[in-house]
Amino acid sequence: MHTDPDHLDPNVIQLPRPTAWPMILALGVSLILAGMVTSVAVAILGLGLCLASIIGWFRQVLPHEAHEPVPLEDAAIAPTSARTLLPQTKEPAAPHRVETFQLATGIRGGLAGGLAMIVPATIFSLLKFHSLWYATNLLAAGGFVSWGGASDAFLCQFHLQGLLAAIFIHGLTALLVGLLYGAVLPMFPRYPILSAGVIAPLLLTGILHSVLNVLSPLLNQRIDWFWFILSQIAFGLVCGYVVNLQTRLRSAEFQALPFAVRAGLHGNHGPNSIDKKDSSR
């Protein structure tokens, strides 16, 4: 808002003065371009309008921006509400502390689970291919198009770029799945071994089974699903254990909370609190 220091009347407000020059400039520019598909006379007319409107516009803002006084209307508004519930007339008897999802919990769980997952994957490599690097390279192949037809012998050798790619892919995936565990597990605090160690790994395996051919055809051809599920269970158990440790999900108080509170949909304070829902109308 630009104010004119010469106008100090409290009953008027200074607003930018209406002007046709912006419209005329727009018309001029449009006609210049329209001249390309119609006639040069149209373009010349547009040029004339442009020049006139540029001068007119400058005169609107130089040396001082033109204003017009607008009288204040006498219409004071008092905001009112139809809300009938007055929530804070008494304090809640025993406000319960709501556990909320912490980012660090999911990250710690994901990293711990990611490390645990390496164990069965390495055992698989050693038992089936007598190599430490087979599973690593198989995972890394998803990132290298040129590895699409790699032989088993190639995958059994150490490749620095394969190791780096596998660390990146595995680390990022473990982190994201860890965050997912950290967000979801507090909603289902009962039977943590079942939910984190069995149900979640099987669900994730199912999802991956359906899309792996798109993400990494080589991995899809050579993956051993039995060992993969074992790795997932190792991830789930360790990640779930870490998440459970951090958020104290096992307390009876937490487990007694309604799902909406456990899921963070409601707290007992703040604009989203159950008490503060508007009961009007």
Place this chain on the structure above:
Amino acid sequence: MAADAPVPAETAQTATTHSAPRRLVLDILNDWVTTVDHKKIGLMYIGYALVFLVVAGIQALLMRIQLSLPNNDFVSPQAFNSLFTMHGTTMVFFVGMPILFGFGNYLVPLMIGARDMAFPRLNAFSFWISAFGGILLYFSYFGASGLYGAGSAPDVGWFAYAPLTARVFSPGHSTDYWTLAILLSGIGSIGTALNIVATTICMRCPGMKLSRMPLLVWLYLVTSSLVFVAVSPLTAAQIMLMLDRYIGSHFFDTQAGGSAVLWMHFFWIFGHPEVYILILPAFAFANEIIPVFSRKAIFGYAAMVAASVGIGFISLSVWAHHMFTVGLGAGANTFFVLATMIISVPTGIKLFNWLATLWGGKIHFTASMMFAIGFLFQFLIAGLTGVMLSIAPFDWQLGNSYFVVAHFHYVLVGGILFMIFSAFYYWFPKMSGKMLSEKLGKWHFWIFLIGFHLTFDFMHVPGMLGMPRRIYTYEADRGWMIWNMIISSGAIFQAAGTLLFVYNMIWSYFKGPVAGPDPWDAWTLEWSTPSPPPAYNFAEIPSVASRRPLWDLKHPEDPDSNYE
């Protein structure tokens, strides 16, 4: 006649009867043509977009009549090509963007407690140049010469792939009209985006930190920033195309060392962010309307802001999923598949947060809220088919089929248009001072909903059966007829619903009940002004202490500022 001389009543009547209306009309016209008031400019944007909505809607109806039966010749193939070109171009550039900029123009200063936009004259210029762009595009029906002689409207499709736009394939000026109209519209879009960003950054009222800004304003800030990045390549491409056509340069001429794929990159690096430029304001409306009619504050404000900004960034890295069928190579395909899939994460966060806002709320099923709930379901489905199409092999099968047409109409109509209707029912009382009829609004909702699903649910099927987009007609033995009949019948429902909406607006404007300043018991600053607001918006610049300043004013015993 001397101004002070007394005039007999009869003479005065005679003198004013004929001349007063003329003066009044001219006064009104002058008032609107010269205005730099953000509210009037916003209303002009909306009015002009509604006119083009009707025009482009009629074009869609004509196409649906043509396709409802096999071997039909209701319109000529030439006219059909122009119809789908003008329909797409109009809906994106002269309906979607203006209507959303119109709401932004009207609402952003009011919501942040400002008296106008940062650059009021630039605001007027931006509107008028966009409007003249639309007029120039439609003047092609009379003035353009083209492949089929005089009076040829553009017929190269709304994304105007090279080499079809080269002089040899598009002689005359019809394609030039398209290029120049888009160029003018782009200048207007960038001007308005600049204004919205400057207004949001510089003109917030005291106390309105970024963390207290209404989500609508956040979304408009992201949208406007996207406009800067996305519209510039399109403008550059239009200039390159003009150079190709006028002075014989070869940017897109493959036979002279140019690249047709270059045009695709230029177009889609605008084109896909454009989808988000259109949908983010629709999200913005949902962010304001769903909480008010759930009688709860928005769930996860910070996550909503982060998701909006995230969508803004990611949307700049997904454009080539429109080009999977070109054969980009495995590396590029993989990148764009993953980038496209990842954008569903912040979008999913938004959907979950809207559901969480509804959860446990006292939901008021007004016409506005019904359209918003329709939007939630339909946008979810649109997102799911989007994820399907983001997978390159799937896209290879269904790219350029009616499945794709169904998908993006689910986004544009099921998502954006539903939220635009919702926004009309919500903010019309503020803009006009009159309430829209709820009864007519609910009829509008149900009729349009039925029409929408008849058209766009069933449109997926012929796509999967192999019906390509932009096809003029088809043989009877293809098995597409029944689906096209259903699709076309749905279009008639949608047209009827839209007519009802237009009738509702006109009737309510003249005969509707007075709205009052705050008919929805809402919480943002625009509802603290009279309806319609005075030219200066606020007699005194307000100060705020929370994200819901009107809640705080209405409930001093329990202000949000205690919790934020």
